[in-house]
Amino acid sequence: MDGFIDLVKSFLDELDVTGPSSFILAKKLNFLKTKLKQWNREVFGHLEFKMASLVEKVKLLDEKEQQQSLS
Numbered sequence: 881m882d883g884f885i886d887l888v889k890s891f892l893d894e895l896d897v898t899g900p901s902s903f904i905l906a907k908k909l910n911f912l913k914t915k916l917k918q919w920n921r922e923v924f925g926h927l928e929f930k931m932a933s934l935v936e937k938v939k940l941l942d943e944k945e946q947q948q949s950l951s
Contacts, residue, residue: 887919888912888916889914890909890913891912891915892908892910894911894915895907895908895911
């Protein structure tokens with residue numbers, strides 16, 4: 881996705897952690913994981929729900945087509 885790298889950088893810039901390198905890395909990765917999950921829900925939503933909804937709409941159109949021609 882365009883701009884993803886910049887998004888990750890902006891997330892990491894939000895967090896200011898001090899300590900040993902391994903501690904900083906662990907904290908930043910944990911923070912990044914949380915932020916990316918939130919971003920994913922906001923941008924893409926719940927894909928399973930969307931997919932199920934679209935499949936149901938296709939089924940309804942298929943049923944309608946069997947009863948009459950669709951244009």
